[in-house]
Amino acid sequence: MKKASEKRSVDMQIISDWIEPGSRILDLGCGRGVMLDFLKQKKSVVGIGVDSDPSKILTGVKKGLTVYQGDIEAFLASFPDGFFDRVLCSRTLPELSQPSKIMNEALRVGRRLTIGFVNQGYWKSRFGMLFGGGRLINEVHPYEWHESRPSNPVSIKEFEEYCTKEKISIARKVYLAGDWKTPCHFRSNFFGGYALYDLAR
Amino acid sequence: MNDAEDNVALDELGELGLVSYVDFVSREPFLYESGSEIPGFSLRYETYGHLNEAKSNVVLISHALTADHHCAGINSLQDRKPGWWNNMIGPGKPIDTNRFFVICSNCLGGCQGSTGPTSINPETGRPYQLEFPFVSIRDMVKAQKRLLDHLGVSKLHAVVGGSMGGMQVLQWAIEYPDLVERILPMATTSRQGSQAIAFNEVGRQAIMQDPEWMQGNYKENVGPRVGLAIARMMAHITYLSDKGMDMKFGRRRRSKNSDTNFSFDVDFEVESYLRYQGQSFINRFDANTYLYFTKALDYFDLEGQYGSLEKAFEGLQSKVLVIGFTSDWLFPPEGNREIVLAMLRAGKDASYAEIALDFGHDSFLVESPDLYELVRAFLDSD
Numbered sequence: 001m002k003k004a005s006e007k008r009s010v011d012m013q014i015i016s017d018w019i020e021p022g023s024r025i026l027d028l029g030c031g032r033g034v035m036l037d038f039l040k041q042k043k044s045v046v047g048i049g050v051d052s053d054p055s056k057i058l059t060g061v062k063k064g065l066t067v068y069q070g071d072i073e074a075f076l077a078s079f080p081d082g083f084f085d086r087v088l089c090s091r092t093l094p095e096l097s098q099p100s101k102i103m104n105e106a107l108r109v110g111r112r113l114t115i116g117f118v119n120q121g122y123w124k125s126r127f128g129m130l131f132g133g134g135r136l137i138n139e140v141h142p143y144e145w146h147e148s149r150p151s152n153p154v155s156i157k158e159f160e161e162y163c164t165k166e167k168i169s170i171a172r173k174v175y176l177a178g179d180w181k182t183p184c185h186f187r188s189n190f191f192g193g194y195a196l197y198d199l200a201r
Numbered sequence: 202m203n204d205a206e207d208n209v210a211l212d213e214l215g216e217l218g219l220v221s222y223v224d225f226v227s228r229e230p231f232l233y234e235s236g237s238e239i240p241g242f243s244l245r246y247e248t249y250g251h252l253n254e255a256k257s258n259v260v261l262i263s264h265a266l267t268a269d270h271h272c273a274g275i276n277s278l279q280d281r282k283p284g285w286w287n288n289m290i291g292p293g294k295p296i297d298t299n300r301f302f303v304i305c306s307n308c309l310g311g312c313q314g315s316t317g318p319t320s321i322n323p324e325t326g327r328p329y330q331l332e333f334p335f336v337s338i339r340d341m342v343k344a345q346k347r348l349l350d351h352l353g354v355s356k357l358h359a360v361v362g363g364s365m366g367g368m369q370v371l372q373w374a375i376e377y378p379d380l381v382e383r384i385l386p387m388a389t390t391s392r393q394g395s396q397a398i399a400f401n402e403v404g405r406q407a408i409m410q411d412p413e414w415m416q417g418n419y420k421e422n423v424g425p426r427v428g429l430a431i432a433r434m435m436a437h438i439t440y441l442s443d444k445g446m447d448m449k450f451g452r453r454r455r456s457k458n459s460d461t462n463f464s465f466d467v468d469f470e471v472e473s474y475l476r477y478q479g480q481s482f483i484n485r486f487d488a489n490t491y492l493y494f495t496k497a498l499d500y501f502d503l504e505g506q507y508g509s510l511e512k513a514f515e516g517l518q519s520k521v522l523v524i525g526f527t528s529d530w531l532f533p534p535e536g537n538r539e540i541v542l543a544m545l546r547a548g549k550d551a552s553y554a555e556i557a558l559d560f561g562h563d564s565f566l567v568e569s570p571d572l573y574e575l576v577r578a579f580l581d582s583d
Contacts, residue, residue, distance in 0.1 A: 048545060054557070057552075061578045064583045066550050067553075078546070
C-alpha cells in the first residue's frame with residue numbers, strides 16, 4: 001500500500017504544480033476525492049468532483065468536498081463554455097465509454113483539460129501480453145479481467161496522434177517511468193509507465 | 202401494549218421517549234405573499250435535545266404535506282406509533298439529539314395545532330375555512346422564522362426536509378442566507394411539475410365534489426370525509442412505486458382463498474391498505490388544509506419566481522447536499538439534480554447524492570443505512 005500511495009503522490013504533485021491557486025476545478029471520476037482534497041489544501045481550489053459510485057460520493061461528503069453523483073456526460077452538458085478553469089481527468093480516461101466526446105465537452109466547459117493515464121504501450125504491458133499472454137496488473141488497474149469494469153486502455157502514441165488529428169494542443173506533458181515517479185525522457189511510449197497532459201483548444 | 206413492554210421500548214438506546222409540543226403565539230400581524238393579512242398566528246412545535254450556550258447546534262426539520270411537528274419520540278404511552286421521522290432523529294441517530302437541538306414546527310395553514318382554516322378568525326368569531334389566506338411555501342418559512350426569533354436562534358446548523366419539506370428547506374436558504382449554514386433537501390423539486398399539479402387537482406376535486414364539503418363551510422368532525430379519503434388514497438399511490446407495491450402487496454388477497462371472488466368488496470391486499478390509509482387520514486387531517494397545502498405545492502416555482510434557478514440561488518451561503526431517490530416518480534431524481542446543477546452554475550457549494558431504493562417518493566422516510574450515513578456525514582462536515 002505504501003508503494004501505491006507513493007506512486008499516487010507524484011502525479012498529484014505534478015497536477016498540483018500546473019494549477020493556479022484558487023482556480024475552479026472539475027474532477028471527472030473523482031473517486032474518493034483524494035486528488036480534490038489534496039488540491040483544496042495545496043492550492044485552495046474551488047473543486048467539484050463527479051462520480052457515479054454512491055460509496056465514493058459518501059466518502060466525498062464525509063471529507064466535506066463538493067461532489068456530484070451522476071453521469072459525466074450529462075453533467076458536462078449542464079455547464080456553459082469556459083465555466084471551469086480546469087477539468088481533471090485523472091485515471092478516468094480508459095473507463096469512459098466515449099472518450100472523444102467527453103474530451104471535447106471537457107475542453108468546452110474547461111479552459112484547460114488535464115489528463116493522466118497509465119500508458120498501455122509500456123514495455124511491461126507489451127511483454128506481459130507477448131510472453132505472459134495476459135494483462136498487466138497495477139495500482140490503477142488492479143483487477144483481473146473478470147473483476148474489472150470495461151476498460152479501454154490507451155498508449156502515449158495513440159493519445160498524441162489523436163490530439164494532433166483533433167488539433168488539441170498539448171501545453172505541457174510529463175512522462176513517468178514504470179515506477180510512476182522518475183521522469184522518463186527516452187522512448188516514452190516504450191519506457192513510460194504513466195503520462196500526464198495539460199491540454200487546451 | 203402493556204406497561205412492561207412500554208418500559209422496554211423506552212429504555213432502548215436511541216429513543217427519545219416521551220416528548221411534548223409547545224404552542225408559539227405571534228401577536229404581530231402577518232402579511233402573506235398573496236397580500237392578505239392576519240392579525241397573528243400560532244405554531245405548534247416540538248424540540249428535542251439541548252440548545253448549547255452558543256446557540257449553534259440547531260437543526261430545523263421541515264415537514265411534508267401531511268406530516269406535522271411531531272417528528273420523533275412519542276407523545277403518550279398509548280401512542281401506537283412514534284413521530285414520523287423517528288428512525289432519523291434521536292439520541293445516537295443520524296440527526297443526533299445528543300448533539301443537536303432539533304426543532305420541528307407545524308406549518309402555517311396546518312391542522313395540527315397551528316393557525317389554519319379550522320382556526321377561529323378573530324374578526325368574525327367563526328373558523329376561517331376558505332377565508333383563510335392562500336399560504337405559500339415562503340409564508341410557511343417566514344412564519345417559522347418568527348418562532349426562531351422567539352427562541353433566540355440566529356444560526357441554523359442545518360435545515361433538513363423531504364418533499365414539501367424540501368421546498369421549505371430551499372426557501373430557507375434563499376430567504377435567510379446568513380442564518381442557514383447547511384441545507385439538506387431530499388426527494389423534492391424547485392418547481393412543481395405538471396404531473397404533480399395534476400395529481401393534486403384530482404385530490405382537490407375529490408374533496409370539493411363531495412357534497413359534505415359545502416364550499417368549505419363544513420362543521421367540525423364532519424365534512425368531505427369520502428372526498429378526503431379518496432384524495433389520500435390516490436396521493437398515497439404517488440408516494441410509492443410499482444415495484445415497491447408489488448413487493449409489499451403483490452396480488453395477495455384478503456381471504457385465504459385466492460380464487461376470483463367477482464366482488465366489489467375489498468379483495469386485494471392493496472385495496473385494503475389504501476382504504477385503511479384513507480380512513481386513518483380523515484381522522485387526523487382537515488380537508489381545507491389539504492386544499493391549501495396542495496395549492497402551496499402547486500404554486501411553488503423558484504424559476505418562475507426569481508427569473509431563473511441560478512438567480513434564485515444567487516445569494517445562497519449555505520453548504521448544500523441534495524438527495525434524490527431512484528424510484529421517486531413524483532419528484533424524480535432529475536428535478537433534484539437540476540437544483541444542484543443550478544446551484545453549481547451559480548457558484549455555490551452544492552453536492553448531489555442519489556439513493557437506490559424501491560419505495561418511491563416515500564423512500565426518504567424508510568430505514569436506509571445509506572441515507573443515514575449521508576445525513577450524518579453532511580451534518581458533521583465543515
